[in-house]
Amino acid sequence: MSKQSGRGRVAGLPEWDRCAVMGVVNVTPDSFSDGGRFFDTTNAVKHGLDLVAEGADLVDVGGESTRPGATRVDEAEELKRVIPVVRGLASEGVTVSVDTMRASVAERALAAGAALVNDVSGGLADPEMIPAVAAAGAPFVVMHWRGFLEGGNVKGAYDDVVAEVVDELHARVEAVLAGGITADRIVVDPGLGFSKDAEHDLVLLAHLDRLLALGHPVLVAASRKRFLGRVLAGPEGAPPPARERDAATAAVSALAAHAGAWAVRVHEVRATADAVQVARAVEGARATEGARAAEGAR
Ligand code: PMM
Numbered sequence: 001m002s003k004q005s006g007r008g009r010v011a012g013l014p015e016w017d018r019c020a021v022m023g024v025v026n027v028t029p030d031s032f033s034d035g036g037r038f039f040d041t042t043n044a045v046k047h048g049l050d051l052v053a054e055g056a057d058l059v060d061v062g063g064e065s066t067r068p069g070a071t072r073v074d075e076a077e078e079l080k081r082v083i084p085v086v087r088g089l090a091s092e093g094v095t096v097s098v099d100t101m102r103a104s105v106a107e108r109a110l111a112a113g114a115a116l117v118n119d120v121s122g123g124l125a126d127p128e129m130i131p132a133v134a135a136a137g138a139p140f141v142v143m144h145w146r147g148f149l150e151g152g153n154v155k156g157a158y159d160d161v162v163a164e165v166v167d168e169l170h171a172r173v174e175a176v177l178a179g180g181i182t183a184d185r186i187v188v189d190p191g192l193g194f195s196k197d198a199e200h201d202l203v204l205l206a207h208l209d210r211l212l213a214l215g216h217p218v219l220v221a222a223s224r225k226r227f228l229g230r231v232l233a234g235p236e237g238a239p240p241p242a243r244e245r246d247a248a249t250a251a252v253s254a255l256a257a258h259a260g261a262w263a264v265r266v267h268e269v270r271a272t273a274d275a276v277q278v279a280r281a282v283e284g285a286r287a288t289e290g291a292r293a294a295e296g297a298r
Helices: 041-053 075-090 103-111 129-136 161-178 198-206 208-212 226-233 246-259 269-297
Strands: 020-026 058-062 096-099 116-119 140-143 186-189 263-266
Touching: 020 041, 020 269, 041 058, 041 075, 058 075, 058 116, 075 096, 075 103, 096 103, 103 116, 103 129, 116 129, 140 161, 161 186, 161 198, 161 208, 198 208, 198 226, 198 246, 208 246, 226 246, 246 263, 246 269, 263 269
Parallel strands: 020 058, 020 263, 058 096, 096 116, 116 140, 140 186
Antiparallel strands: none
C-alpha cells in the first residue's frame, strides 16, 4: 500500500495537497496542556484566528477536557463554552471542527457552522452521536477509545497494541458505517495517550501504515502529550511541562506527514505548519525523481 493512500480527501471538507494542520482551541479551565488560557469566547475566537494566521487549515474547538481523571462538564456548560466560539470562527470563514462526545453539542455546533465532528469516544459515549452526524451529513473523526478512565490508565493492557487498536478501530468504523455515516466522511485516529502509555504511543506512530491500511484518512494528535514528555526526559529524568513539548510535537508532525497522515492536531501551529510543508517538499522531490527515472527507462 502506498504511503499516501490514507491521506485522501474527506467529503465535506476542503482538500489540501499536504498533511493538514488542525489547530486546537480548548475552551476549558482544565485542559491537559493549555487549560484556562483561552477560557472566554472573545479570547478563544481570537486564538483560533491567530492559529489560522500561523498556518492552521482547520481549528478544533472543545469545551470538555478529556485528560485522564478529568470530571465531565454538564451539557449546558459545554454548549455555553463551545457554540459561540464555533459560530465566531465559522463566521470568519474558518473550517471548524468540534471536539465533543455529546450529540447535542455536535448538532448545535454543526448548525452554528462547524464542518467536522471530532469525537474522542468514536461514538461510544453518546448513542445519539452517530445518528446525529449521519443526519447532518457531516464528516466524523473516529478515535480509538476504551472508555472513561477512572482510577488511572486502567484499560491500557495490550498484547499487541497495533493489532488491537487497528481491530478496535475497524469495528468502530463498521458501526459508524452501519449508523449511516458514509465511508468518504470517516477519519480514523489512534487516540495517542488514551488508555496507552508512552511505549504504546510510540509503537503506534511507528506503524501508521497499519492505520492507513484501514482505508480512511488518519488524524494524528500527539501535541504536548505525556509520551513526548517521557521521550524528552529519558529513562531517569523529569518530563518537561506540556508547553515545553512543542518542538517535539513538530517533529512528530513531520514524521506523521511523511508517513501519509491526513492531518495533525496541534496546540502550537507555526512549527507544525513548517514541518508539513517540508514533508510535502520531500514528497514532491521524490515524485519528480520517480518520474525522471520512469522517463529514462523508456
Ligand atoms: N486528544 C485530546 C483531545 N482531543 N481528539 C482527537 N481526535 N485525538 C486526540 O488524540 C485528542 C483529541 C486531548 O488533548 P488536549 O486536551 O491537549 O487537547
